[in-house]
Amino acid sequence: MIGSATPKISLSRSAWAWWKNIAARDGRFAAAWQLLVALAEFVRNSTPARLRQRYGDADYDWEHRVNTTSAAVGWRDRLLGVFHSPYQPTDSVLFHEMIGVLSAQVGIGFRKFTFIDLGSGKGRTLLMASDYPFRRIVGVELLPTLHEAAVENLRKYRSESQKCFASESICGDATEFAFPAEPIILFLFNPLPEAGLRRVFENLRQSLSEHSREVYVLYHNPLLEHVLGQNPGWKKICGTHRYAIYASE
Ligand SMILES: C[S@@+](CC[C@H](N)C(=O)[O-])C[C@H]1O[C@@H](n2cnc3c(N)ncnc32)[C@H](O)[C@@H]1O
Structure with a gap:
């Protein structure tokens, strides 16, 4: 609900809703396959080299002394991003x-x-x-x-x-x-x-x-x-x- 206290978003519920949507559209096997692909991509994006790459969007932060970079986003929010939409700031x-x-x-x-x-x-x-x-x-x-x-x-x-x-x-x-x-x-x-x-x-x-x-x-x-x-x-x-x-x- 908009504007009320900010409850934590559940990872398992997010993953389940994501899977159900895809299963309804493409079938259960396709949904399971897409889940594996998405998780593999998440793991690949978690290496130190990929993390360094994400600091490429941090110029704005240096200039304005704020924290909007996608590099400083914790693993849980990045994983939630797989099931909702990954955070990436606009250039x-x-x-x-x-x-x-x-x-x-x-x-x-x-x-x-x-x-x-x-x-x-x-x-x-x-x-x-x-x-x-x-x-x-x-x-x-x-x-x-x-x-x-x-x-x-x-x-x-x-x-x-x-x-x-x-x-x-x-x-x-x-x-x-x-x-x-x-x-x-x-x-x-x-x-x-x-x-x-x-x-x-x-x-x-x-x-x-x-x-x-x-x-x-x-x-x-x-x-x-x-x-x-x-x-x-x-x-x-x-x-x-x-x-x-x-x-x-
Ligand atoms: C690609 S980022 C864009 C960030 C920002 N708009 C910008 O341009 O710098 C998409 C954002 O949408 C958020 N998001 C995903 N699902 C959402 C929803 N149902 N309601 C509100 N925000 C959502 C994600 O957490 C993420 O921060």
């Missing part, structure tokens, strides 16, 4: 490019918009979004330890370019998030499997039918873009192989 150059393209293409001023990142991890996008004059910034993260890191990062972050000071991280399931009745810029970096993403867009459709307003989606690494592309409520504004930007119709 800052790409983030600012996406926001710049949105601003240039549609000429929106950001002041009336709430920036929302569903699956916000340690909160790097929340920090980067605060360089723009959003009305407010909200992140929703499933894993309590990543959410707690985001809270700490938001507390520590100082930047001369900061323009928004109303940021929060909420610990909860993005599929249960109740969208605020405000113009929204929704950021997604593959937090959910297809069924979960469809649920999010169904929640958003209902919210839009109750309170019509402008909503833009910034979709980083749009692996499930067809969920939006096939949806008559959304129009693609622009995109590259690295991101896609959609507007509500």
